Amino acid sequence: MVRVELKGVLKEWEDFRLSIERLKVKDSEFLTLLGPSGCGKTTTLRMIAGFEKPERGEILFDGRPVNDLPPYERGIGIVFQDYALFPHMTVFKNIAFGLEMKGLPRAEIERRVRWALELVGLEGLENRYPEQLSGGQQQRVALARALVVEPDVLLLDEPLSNLDAKIRERLRGEIKRIQRELGITTVYVTHDQEEAMAVSDRIAVMNVGHVEQVGKPLELYYRPKTEFVARFLGLSNILELKAENGRACLGGLCFDVGREGKVRIFFRPESVYVRPGDAVEVLDYELLPGRIRLKLEIEGSVILAERFLDELPFGVEEMPERVDVEVRSFSVLEAE
Numbered sequence: 001m002v003r004v005e006l007k008g009v010l011k012e013w014e015d016f017r018l019s020i021e022r023l024k025v026k027d028s029e030f031l032t033l034l035g036p037s038g039c040g041k042t043t044t045l046r047m048i049a050g051f052e053k054p055e056r057g058e059i060l061f062d063g064r065p066v067n068d069l070p071p072y073e074r075g076i077g078i079v080f081q082d083y084a085l086f087p088h089m090t091v092f093k094n095i096a097f098g099l100e101m102k103g104l105p106r107a108e109i110e111r112r113v114r115w116a117l118e119l120v121g122l123e124g125l126e127n128r129y130p131e132q133l134s135g136g137q138q139q140r141v142a143l144a145r146a147l148v149v150e151p152d153v154l155l156l157d158e159p160l161s162n163l164d165a166k167i168r169e170r171l172r173g174e175i176k177r178i179q180r181e182l183g184i185t186t187v188y189v190t191h192d193q194e195e196a197m198a199v200s201d202r203i204a205v206m207n208v209g210h211v212e213q214v215g216k217p218l219e220l221y222y223r224p225k226t227e228f229v230a231r232f233l234g235l236s237n238i239l240e241l242k243a244e245n246g247r248a249c250l251g252g253l254c255f256d257v258g259r260e261g262k263v264r265i266f267f268r269p270e271s272v273y274v275r276p277g278d279a280v281e282v283l284d285y286e287l288l289p290g291r292i293r294l295k296l297e298i299e300g301s302v303i304l305a306e307r308f309l310d311e312l313p314f315g316v317e318e319m320p321e322r323v324d325v326e327v328r329s330f331s332v333l334e335a336e
């Protein structure tokens with residue numbers, strides 16, 4: 001079942017145009033909008049929330065257009081990058097705020113706030129004020145406040161980007177756990193590809209003003225359709241070759257592409273396996289924690305290979321000048 005859908009949506013400012021032909025968020029899905037700064041992620045999220053109106057197109061919740069509904073009637077919970085807590089209210093009051101606005105009975109508010117506090121691991125801190133909390137704890141309060149109203153859809157705009165690396169990693173795991181536990185449909189905005197890979201069921205990669213590709217994390221990682229998606233998700237090898245009889249070759253390195261003419265072959269460094277031999281030159285190598293990245297040259301083209309140290313068929317100290325290579329997985333990029 002599709003929970004949220006954008007159909008032919010257009011948003012324009014003087015110097016920016018955002019156009020989304022179609023984007024669907026399924027029930028209970030964790031969908032991430034991933035892309036560089038300024039590509040339109042936040043604007044997309046704000047249109048789903050109802051803070052921003054598209055010039056054209058429809059935004060549908062459960063198949064019904066919500067273009068004219070204000071944010072508070074859309075059944076959403078939202079968490080921002082800067083937490084946006086009320087500084088003069090305790091944690092309890094911050095979380096209870098939405099429920100009090102709805103006029104729920106005291107006992108019900110108490111019960112729900114306790115539930116939300118436990119969900120985000122903040123029991124015992126309910127009487128503190130935001131300034132007495134760490135950044136990570138403040139973001140947990142913001143998350144509890146969004147969830148306590150039991151929204152149908154949870155929207156998160158770069159919720160971890162003000163936190164340091166360790167806390168960020170811990171909290172992203174918790175957001176994922178809570179999302180699964182509640183089965184809540186979630187749209188998450190980030191520019192961090194590792195974060196997106198770690199938490200998402202599907203990722204919509206955005207380039208300036210449009211969605212480039214939507215897919216499961218590994219599908220996008222290993223089978224990107226465009227160079228932009230390939231490069232945004234990680235280190236990439238891209239070779240421009242000419243295919244004949246269904247094969248494109250660079251020296252002895254051949255790819256069965258099943259088509260003729262110009263092709264762009266893509267593969268990740270970790271799909272390149274090396275063994276003793278003399279087909280390609282080792283230009284350089286770099287040690288990474290537990291891994292090694294080799295810079296190789298084949299017929300004037302440079303490719304990167306990345307292997308775990310313990311699967312290298314020779315010691316780093318005896319690095320040969322030449323090796324043989326095998327690419328075990330590749331895809332053909334769409335023509336641009």
Ligand SMILES: Nc1ncnc2c1ncn2[C@@H]1O[C@H](COP(=O)(O)OP(=O)(O)OP(=O)(O)O)[C@@H](O)[C@H]1O
Binds near residue numbers: 043
């Ligand atoms: N209210 C506005 N008025 C005019 N231009 C705007 C407005 N809001 C956003 N923009 C422009 O729209 C473009 C996309 O902004 P948006 O915040 O959606 O991008 P983003 O991908 O979320 O980037 P970031 O990661 O930096 O937040 C930017 O060029 C921005 O300047």
